Amino acid sequence: MSTLFAYIDPVTGSLILQLIAAGVMTALVFFKRVKAFVLGTFGFGVVIDNESKIESADTSTIKLEQPDWEDKKVA
Amino acid sequence: MQRNTGSFRDPSGTVYHQDDRIFRTVNASYKEHFEAFIKTGLYDRLVKAECILPFKETDMPCEEAWKVLEIEKLPIITYPYEWSFQQLKDAALLTLRIQKAALEHGMILKDASAYNIQFYKGKPVFIDLLSFEKYKEGTPWIAYRQYISHFYAPLLLMAKVDLCSGSLLRNFLDGFPLDFVSKSLPLRTRLSPMIQLHIHMHAKMIKKYENTKGRAEKVEIRSKRFSAASHQTMAEGLFDATASIKRPGQTTEWGDYYNDLNYDDSGFQEKKRIVEEICIRVAPQVACDFGANLGEFSRVLAKHAKTVLAPDIDPVAVERNYLLTKKNKEENIYPIVQDLCNPSPGIGWRNQERDSFFDRAKCDLAMGLALIHHLCIGNNLPLDFVADLFASVSGNVILEFVPKEDSQVQRLLSAREDIFPDYDLAHCIEAFSRHFQSCEQFPISGSTRTILFFCRR
Numbered sequence: 288m289s290t291l292f293a294y295i296d297p298v299t300g301s302l303i304l305q306l307i308a309a310g311v312m313t314a315l316v317f318f319k320r321v322k323a324f325v326l327g328t329f330g331f332g333v334v335i336d337n338e339s340k341i342e343s344a345d346t347s348t349i350k351l352e353q354p355d356w357e358d359k360k361v362a
Numbered sequence: 363m364q365r366n367t368g369s370f371r372d373p374s375g376t377v378y379h380q381d382d383r384i385f386r387t388v389n390a391s392y393k394e395h396f397e398a399f400i401k402t403g404l405y406d407r408l409v410k411a412e413c414i415l416p417f418k419e420t421d422m423p424c425e426e427a428w429k430v431l432e433i434e435k436l437p438i439i440t441y442p443y444e445w446s447f448q449q450l451k452d453a454a455l456l457t458l459r460i461q462k463a464a465l466e467h468g469m470i471l472k473d474a475s476a477y478n479i480q481f482y483k484g485k486p487v488f489i490d491l492l493s494f495e496k497y498k499e500g501t502p503w504i505a506y507r508q509y510i511s512h513f514y515a516p517l518l519l520m521a522k523v524d525l526c527s528g529s530l531l532r533n534f535l536d537g538f539p540l541d542f543v544s545k546s547l548p549l550r551t552r553l554s555p556m557i558q559l560h561i562h563m564h565a566k567m568i569k570k571y572e573n574t575k576g577r578a579e580k581v582e583i584r585s586k587r588f589s590a591a592s593h594q595t596m597a598e599g600l601f602d603a604t605a606s607i608k609r610p611g612q613t614t615e616w617g618d619y620y621n622d623l624n625y626d627d628s629g630f631q632e633k634k635r636i637v638e639e640i641c642i643r644v645a646p647q648v649a650c651d652f653g654a655n656l657g658e659f660s661r662v663l664a665k666h667a668k669t670v671l672a673p674d675i676d677p678v679a680v681e682r683n684y685l686l687t688k689k690n691k692e693e694n695i696y697p698i699v700q701d702l703c704n705p706s707p708g709i710g711w712r713n714q715e716r717d718s719f720f721d722r723a724k725c726d727l728a729m730g731l732a733l734i735h736h737l738c739i740g741n742n743l744p745l746d747f748v749a750d751l752f753a754s755v756s757g758n759v760i761l762e763f764v765p766k767e768d769s770q771v772q773r774l775l776s777a778r779e780d781i782f783p784d785y786d787l788a789h790c791i792e793a794f795s796r797h798f799q800s801c802e803q804f805p806i807s808g809s810t811r812t813i814l815f816f817c818r819r
Contacts, residue, residue: 300568301507302586308506308559309592312599339455339601341411341463 363422367714372473374492375427384435385420387427392492395469396429399494404467413460414488431491437648437669437696439722442476442512443531444698444706446681447520447609450528453479453486454513458601460488461503465594470497474509476516476537477716483693500587503596507568510560511537514600517607518557522547525610525677529699535710540565556603609681629808634662636804636813637729637760641666644758646726652702653733657683657695663729664695671723673700702733702751703741720755728756732811735764738785739774745784745793753797757818763790767810787812 337343363385369377374392378385388396399405408414417431424430442450453476461471471493478490515538519527523546531538544565551557637659641649646667651660654672656679664670672695674680683697698719700706706719730752737743752759764771765787766780791801791814798816805812 295572297507297568297572300566300571301564302502303571304559304564304567305502305506305588305596306586307563308599309588309596311555311559312595313592315599316595338605339459339462339598341407341413341459343459 363424367712368477368710368716370711372490372492382435384433385422386417386431386433386491387424388429388431388492389426390428393428395495396492398469398496399491402467402469404464404469404494405491407463407467408460408488412485412487413456413463414491415482417491433489433491436480436482436489437694438671438698439717440481440696440698441531441706441716442479442516443529444700444719445481445528446677446684446697446699447517447525447528448681449481449486449684449697450476450513450520451517451604451607454509454517454604455601456486456488457509457513458597458604461505462594462597462601464494465497465590465597468497468590469494470503470593471505474505474512476512476531481696484687484691484695497590497593499590502586502588503593506596507540507564508537509600510564511540513537514560514604514607515540515543517604518551518561519543519546520677521607521609522551525681528677532706532709535715540568556599556606560600560603629806633731633762633806633813634659636806637731638662638665640758640760640815641727644727646758648725649727649729650723650725650755652728652730653736654683654697655679657686657697659729659731660695661692663727664692667727668694670695671698671725672696673698673702673719673723675699675701702737703743723755725756727758727760728752729760731760731762731813732764732770734761734790735768735771735774739771739782742781745790746796749793749797752794752816753818757798759794759798759814759816761790761794761814761816763787763812763814765810765812790814 363378363380366377366379373389374395375386375388378387405414409416415433415436417433420430420432422430422432442453445453456479457471457474457476461474464470472495473490473493475490478488478493479486480489481487511534516528516531519530519538540561544562547557547561552562641663646663648669648671649663649667650671650673651657651663652673654660654674655676657672660670660672660683672680672683674683674697677699680697680699683695686692687695687697700719706716708714708718708721709716730748734745734748737748738745752761766772766775766782766785791803794814794816795801798818800815800817802815802817803812804815
């Protein structure tokens with residue numbers, strides 16, 4: 288692992304990747320919004336995504352991934 | 363005031379302890395950012411959403427500091443290598459929510475360390491008040507690599523390689539090196555655009571530019587401009603990418619523990635009744651249920667104890683226990699991944715940066731139900747050693763003795779020679795009586811097991 292060596296620069300590579308990632312993410316979010324708009328226009332309901340908002344940070348309201356665990360009798 | 367041995371990396375301030383109180387100094391160099399944190403309304407918004415620990419200002423004298431803040435002392439500090447998959451995921455998503463909120467207020471997270479998150483009242487909470495900076499237009503998100511190493515990469519290793527991978531974070535204080543993660547992940551992950559981008563390409567880019575030569579080229583790269591909007595979409599994209607990582611549906615030998623017990627239902631209820639009666643008598647502030655499994659008995663303790671620690675070796679059991687605490691909105695149960703035979707040591711600088719598990723897990727009541735046969739027969743530990751451990755963490759101990767006749771012990775012995783002539787109830791009581799003056803015995807009807815209550819008086 289390169290990080291074990293002292294004289295390396297881990298920042299620059301990460302920075303370039305961040306530039307690329309920012310571009311990819313912008314494109315993805317754009318398509319997500321177009322999809323929501325098209326679905327909304329054709330009456331499939333507008334997808335409102337507020338999960339990443341700080342006000343929804345009460346994670347207990349998020350649907351659990353494996354509900355079968357909850358149904359299993361534990362005692 | 364005594365300086366926290368883990369608080370030295372951040373030039374903006376330091377954490378101190380005094381008696382049972384926690385203080386955080388804010389240095390003059392951070393004044394501008396801290397004032398913006400308050401004035402922009404970000405602090406109030408985060409406190410209102412219960413995402414950050416609130417502070418109160420004090421007049422505590424401190425020469426070097428611009429301000430001294432007091433923050434609430436948490437019942438227990440846990441570290442990322444002690445969290446289950448969903449605990450780490452909830453901590454990751456909280457970090458991104460906070461980054462998004464910060465950007466909306468013209469600020470940005472300068473750290474995305476998993477150590478900035480703790481669990482409190484059943485939920486992750488951000489504890490570092492000095493992690494926010496005024497966003498300077500055009501600058502990158504300097505904590506991006508840290509987010510990937512501390513959260514995204516460990517979650518992927520847990521989901522795609524093995525759930526136990528989270529405990530490897532013990533070895534990597536600043537998160538997983540990305541070349542290590544890239545080499546460890548299965549080949550098929552290269553087909554996933556998000557994993558390819560944030561892990562595989564990221565690792566390659568770091569490798570490509572790691573040479574400290576080529577300064578001119580680097581200065582040009584570093585002059586590239588970012589916008590606040592691009593950081594927003596990045597946080598949103600990372601949120602989706604992190605939220606989409608699913609825990610594998612694997613089960614372990616502990617998964618169905620409560621369906622594979624050696625009691626009839628009345629024995630199970632009797633055990634609960636005995637534990638509850640003792641707990642009412644002790645009235646502990648902090649109780650610790652060693653080998654808690656799904657936390658069935660931790661929940662009995664939680665009715666009468668202010669805080670219940672629920673360590674277990676099995677990350678699947680801890681995961682299920684955590685999901686149950688979320689579902690039931692239980693605020694005083696803390697599921698922790700912990701191997702009693704190899705507990706978290708002190709790590710980092712002089713082994714003092716992160717405390718060992720037993721430095722953090724002092725309690726008024728320690729409980730070990732259906733645990734002693736795993737320690738003594740499964741791990742060859744002498745009864746004296748087990749008694750020493752319990753005596754070092756608490757003055758009150760509830761212990762379930764599981765004799766050799768028990769079918770679970772027979773299962774353990776079926777694969778090995780019986781080299782435990784002293785493993786019996788009398789020797790167990792003798793070992794514990796060296797530390798505790800009082801011993802009460804409660805045989806469980808319909809089973810060969812006995813609950814013992816040791817008390818130091």
